[in-house]
């Protein structure tokens with residue numbers, strides 16, 4: 001296997017893009033990433049996306065995005081792993097380059113969500129769950145996370161307000177991210193009184209959905225390292241699966257796939273959780289943050305929420321998380337979100353994170369969770385220039 | 386769900402038929418062909434008694450298509466007394482009366498209807514076990 005770098009990054013602001021289609025957004029991100037890497041033509045394109053078939057009646061995204069990006073003729077694929085589709089696309093681009101199958105691959109994530117009726121989006125998101133034994137029972141994707149949060153509160157003795165630190169931190173950081181959808185802080189009081197959407201989950205526990213696209217160019221280290229690029233080395237790329245349905249898990253409050261993929265990533269990189277300078281975690285819901293933190297070994301079982309309560313995840317604290325706003329406040333275009341995480345980690349490692357810059361950041365981790373914990377991708381990235 | 390899909394899953398949805406692994410005795414619901422515990426073939430039907438307790442619950446206010454006019458409703462992870470967890474709605478109960486550990490039993494109810502002319506989907510829901518609620 002060859003050492004692999006991210007040679008270029010591209011993203012568009014997350015938001016309600018009435019003026020831009022699915023393909024327009026994907027092309028914007030891909031072209032930005034290629035320009036950043038100063039590469040004209042990749043050999044392979046991996047497009048992460050979850051909902052285009054349901055919400056835009058458009059599949060065959062690999063060929064469509066390749067064509068509209070001016071890349072007709074290259075190999076291209078659509079990759080789906082629910083909310084982890086984009087990190088899955090990066091994982092495959094990594095495998096293609098590390099394995100020597102190509103020298104330049106692009107991973108892109110794209111999602112168009114805001115032009116569909118909200119009940120259609122709710123129905124579409126529920127396809128990440130088990131169609132027969134979860135969705136058919138009337139359980140929305142939010143409700144699955146609510147079942148986890150309720151049980152967590154019961155089992156470990158927390159209140160709703162205890163989860164507020166995750167959302168407050170994310171919004172504070174999004175205020176410094178020009179690509180974020182919600183560039184404004186919120187207070188713990190606003191969190192405590194927010195409207196419930198599936199008890200005990202409120203609007204402010206949940207990442208806001210949006211339209212967006214992000215992309216990276218993946219190259220072997222020996223080709224990516226030539227100036228004036230600022231390559232970021234992929235020290236580890238790992239993934240793992242668990243049962244799709246919550247009720248089929250060994251223990252619903254333990255994200256086994258997150259623990260497995262993080263464990264594989266730590267082993268591959270030869271680092272531990274304490275070596276990571278920043279963590280872009282999958283904060284689609286505050287409960288997912290807590291469970292992801294525990295699965296990654298940053299807190300013992302039942303103590304993930306404590307990190308947010310103690311302010312340990314702020315930009316200049318011990319474990320900075322959601323440093324550009326996270327899914328919560330940057331916005332969550334589901335099939336693109338995993339590459340936003342990676343692009344944001346690269347901005348930090350390249351020293352280009354603006355007012356949110358973490359000084360001396362050299363090692364970053366991203367974790368992208370598909371479904372309620374069924375397919376989890378962990379990447380560890382390192383500054384190498 | 387299509388009518389053939391309803392027909393295929395009728396035993397599990399209407400009679401709570403799962404499986405018991407003949408190799409490692411793992412109790413499985415819903416049924417599946419390969420035991421997740423020992424990876425052996427698991428095709429021995431097992432009729433669950435339909436009694437269990439609430440493992441976790443939520444009240445849904447924003448429902449998917451076709452469930453909207455039932456909202457708000459309570460969904461739960463129910464732990465059957467034989468062991469497995471399953472996902473189901475609770476019925477015949479006020480949301481504020483639900484608690485983790487509440488004893489419940491299976492009933493067959495309408496899950497949704499696909500318009501006035503369409504297929505009506507029936508399946509399991511769970512309701513409080515009356516005498517034990519009184520004792521609570």
Ligand SMILES: [Zn+2]
Pocket residue numbers: 406407408409410411420421422423424425427
């Ligand atoms: Zn078995």
